[in-house]
Structures are given as C-alpha cells and as structure tokens.
Amino acid sequence: MSCENPIDAAVLADYWLTALAGSEEEAVELHLFDCDQCGARLREVIALAEGVRKIAREGSLRMVVSDSFLKRLAEEGLRIREYAPPAGGGVQCTVTAEDDFLIARLAANLTGAKRVDLCLCDERGVEQGRMPDIPVPSGASNVVYQESISWAKAMPTSKMIVRLVTFDEAGSERLLGEYTFNHTRSMPGPGTLPPVI
C-alpha cells in the first residue's frame, strides 16, 4: 500500500536522533505503526546513520572536528595522534600503524572571522586543495583539523603546509595562520605522495 503522507527522510533522521519535539515524535511513531513504507525509509536512515558512524570511527575523513568528538573517540579506546603547531610555526610529525586518528590543532586569532577556509599546500606553499567555509565555534582560539589517517599512513617523508585564511569586507583573502608539518614516514610503503584531495 502506498503512503499518502510519507515522512521525509530528514525528519526520520531527527526521530532517530531524538531531536523531535514530543508531539511531533508521537505523530511520527503513530504513523510508523501504520505504514511499512515509512518504516522501510527509517531503516534506510538508520543504515545511513550507522554507516556514517562507522566511517567516522575509521579516521579516514578530512574534516574539522570538536574536542567532544575527540573525547568520545578516546573513550572508545581509539588512539589519537595530535600535533599543535603555533601560527607561523612548524612541527616534526609522523604516524604509526597503531594510530587511529591524526589531528592538527591550529591556533589562530579567529575573532570576527565570518568565513574561514582551510588550505592544504605542498612543500612550496602551492595550494593543492581547499576546505571552504569550515565550521568555527564562536570564541574559539584554534581549529581542530582531522587529517585522513589512511592518507597520512601512505604519505612519504615530506613537508606539508596548512593555511587558515579569512576574507575582509572587500572579499580579499587574509592569512590567519600558516602551519608547517615536517612529516617523517615511519611505515613501509611507496615513495610517492598521494593526491591531497
């Protein structure tokens, strides 16, 4: 039987996340007890949620994360390698087979920055990839960037430069901080650099 008022997948995701108001949740539940089509959609949403959760635990995503995210990973027993170079500075770094996550804590004065981009550059400083408009908490003094651990494990000994930039009212780019990662390979593998993005 076809559902006349199907519940949107995003609303079902809210239901799964316990993010609906009480009356809305009651209405969704009553509908689900009368509609297998929406039940099937909820199962798809749950599969998506579980898939994302699994991917997040693999450390292979490039993304900006939060301290609470790192805390949760640590509570699960996952091993986090973290570097915190100062703005304008560099750090010697590596990853080992035992590492599950690779984090760079990028200190910067983010006050008033409405949009912040994170740029990934090669050793000459030439931009190879950009993460536009990254999420930055209000009042934050650093950006917590997760590098793909699978990419880092495949990376030969090399230098990588990360930049945080913002934009003034005229749209001109302004450097917030530049961070140099002098990576020493500690795992066997090919000697070529994998593509950044």
Added chain:
Amino acid sequence: MDIELNDAELVLQIGSGNARDAEAELFRRMAPRVRLYGLRHLRDEQAAQDLAQQVLITTLEALRAGRLREPGKLASFVLGTCRMTVLDLRRNAQRKERLLEQFGADLPAPVQWSLPHLDHEQLTRCVQSLKERERSVVVMSFYDEQTSADVARLLGVSDANVRVIRHRAIHQLRECMGVAA
C-alpha cells in the same frame, strides 16, 4: 493467508478464537514495527527483538480476550503497549524472563533483523563530498549523537541552522547513494 485483512478484521478474527493464521499475520505485520520502535528507544537489536516478543504476547493476550474495544485502532494499541513495555522494562527486567518462559514457545520464530546494505566505499565518498559544515554536522550528530544545541555551540551556528544543515546533508547523502530522497 490469501486475502490481506485490515487491522480491524484481524482483531475480530483473533478475538473469535482458533485463529492461528490471523495471529501469525499479526506477528508478521507488527513485529518489524515494534522492533523499529525498540531499536529507536533501546538502541540495541537484541533488546528490540525482546521487546517485540513481549509486546506481541501482551497484544495477543488482549485480542484473544477481546479487550481491544476499537478494533480499528490496533496500531495505536500496539504503540501504547510498546511505550508501557519500554517503561516497564526499565523498571523491572525480571518480568521479561517470566513472560518469555510462560509464552515464548507460542511465538513464531523471530524474523531476522536486517538493515539495508550500503556500499561502504561509496558512502565514504559521499560523506567526503559534503560541504565542510554538513560533514561536521552529520558526523557529530550520528557518531557522537550530540543534540542540535551542542552541535550548534561547537560549530558557531544556531540550533535551527544545525537542523537545516543536517536535513540538507541527509538528502544529499541519500541522493549520492542512489536512494530516493
């Protein structure tokens, strides 16, 4: 059962007695719904399966005894039983064992719980292709199960904005995975 009965007809057949086909149909129809409810509220597949057994036992008891006064409201009755049973489960875990001992043998074999299979590599590409804020919101919501307010504070956006970002991201992920939005 050759002809699909509606809920009210199912209730009336079970209430009339000697209706094993109708009882099996009730189980087939309602068990997946109760398990979904259980998964959402108990966050555990085995607990959801146990809940389905208990709720269906309680429902069968009520229907056999003709205690459901409005047969058309079977879904509401089962949902209400789910709510009461989850509350009860949290209060008294022992009742589960007693009910299962008493009635468990009457129940059909449980249907294997399964979620749709997703291509892991494809989903990884889809998540990575989201915009930065969308990716952060989706991962923090699903991995960390943080509230919209928590995610909003961490990302420097409003609660309402988190919900909008999450909705957009879910639609994009489903589209990227080839599922109708």
